Amino acid sequence: DVKVTQSSRYLVKRTGEKVFLECVQDMDHENMFWYRQDPGLGLRLIYFSYDVKMKEKGDIPEGYSVSREKKERFSLILESASTNQTSMYLCASSLGTGGVETQYFGPGTRLLVL
Amino acid sequence: AQSVSQHNHHVILSEAASLELGCNYSYGGTVNLFWYVQYPGQHLQLLLKYFSGDPLVKGIKGFEAEFIKSKFSFNLRKPSVQWSDTAEYFCAVNGYRGAQKLVFGQGTRLTINP
Numbered sequence: 001d002v003k004v005t006q007s008s009r010y011l012v013k014r015t016g017e018k019v020f021l022e023c024v025q026d027m028d029h030e031n032m033f034w035y036r037q038d039p040g041l042g043l044r045l046i047y048f049s050y051d052v053k054m055k056e057k058g059d060i061p062e063g064y065s066v067s068r069e070k071k072e073r074f075s076l077i078l079e080s081a082s083t084n085q086t087s088m089y090l091c092a093s094s095l096g097t098g099g100v101e102t103q104y105f106g107p108g109t110r111l112l113v114l
Numbered sequence: 115a116q117s118v119s120q121h122n123h124h125v126i127l128s129e130a131a132s133l134e135l136g137c138n139y140s141y142g143g144t145v146n147l148f149w150y151v152q153y154p155g156q157h158l159q160l161l162l163k164y165f166s167g168d169p170l171v172k173g174i175k176g177f178e179a180e181f182i183k184s185k186f187s188f189n190l191r192k193p194s195v196q197w198s199d200t201a202e203y204f205c206a207v208n209g210y211r212g213a214q215k216l217v218f219g220q221g222t223r224l225t226i227n228p
Contacts, residue, residue: 031214033214035218040123040220041220042120042204042218043204043206043216043218044218045216045217048214048215050214058215059217100163100165101214102160103214103216104159105150105158106157107157108157
C-alpha cells in the first residue's frame with residue numbers, strides 16, 4: 001500500500017511565523033502535490049513537483065513556497081503565516097506522467113494561524 | 115482555464131435510496147475524470163476514474179459514473195446507499211494528456227440516515 005505521511009495533524013502558529021509542513025511518500029512516486037482544502041471550495045492546488053528539485057506553481061501559490069531535495073519528501077513553506085492561510089493542507093503523490101495515475105493523499109495537516 | 119462544478123453541496127438520503135451526484139466540467143479537449151471520497155476521519159481516496167473506452171465506469175463499493183461528453187458531465191451513481199457511504203465526494207478533471215494537475219470541484223457532503 002502506498003503511504004503518504006504528513007509531519008503534523010494539527011498545528012497552531014502566530015501571524016508572521018515561518019511554517020514548515022513536511023510530506024513523505026514511500027512508493028518512489030515521481031509526482032508530489034500540495035493542496036489546501038477549505039469548506040465550499042474543495043481542494044485547490046498550491047504547488048506540485050514532478051521530479052527532485054523541480055516545481056511548478058498551482059492555482060494558488062501566493063504566500064507559499066516548496067522544496068523537494070529528495071524524491072520521497074516534499075515540503076510546503078509559509079514564509080510569513082497569515083490568518084487567511086488557516087486551512088487544511090493535503091499532500092499527495094502519484095506515479096508517472098500519463099495523466100491518469102491515481103493521486104494518493106496523506107491524512108492532512110490542520111493549520112490554525114492566530 | 116478548467117473548472118469543475120458540483121451542484122449539490124449537501125445531500126441527505128435514507129439507507130437504500132438511490133444516489134446521483136452531479137459533476138460538470140468546462141474543458142473542450144480530451145479529459146481524464148475522477149471521483150474521490152473522504153470518509154470521516156480518513157484520507158481522501160480514489161473511488162473511480164475514466165480516461166478512455168467505455169463511458170460507464172465502475173468503482174469501489176458499488177459506485178459507478180457515466181461520462182457524457184456532449185453534456186460535459188461525469189455524474190456519480192449508486193443504486194442503493196448504505197450508512198457507511200456517509201462522506202464527502204469530490205469530482206476532479208485532468209484536461210492535459212501527460213500532465214498531472216487535477217482541478218477539483220467544491221465537494222458534495224453526503225449524509226445517509228439509518
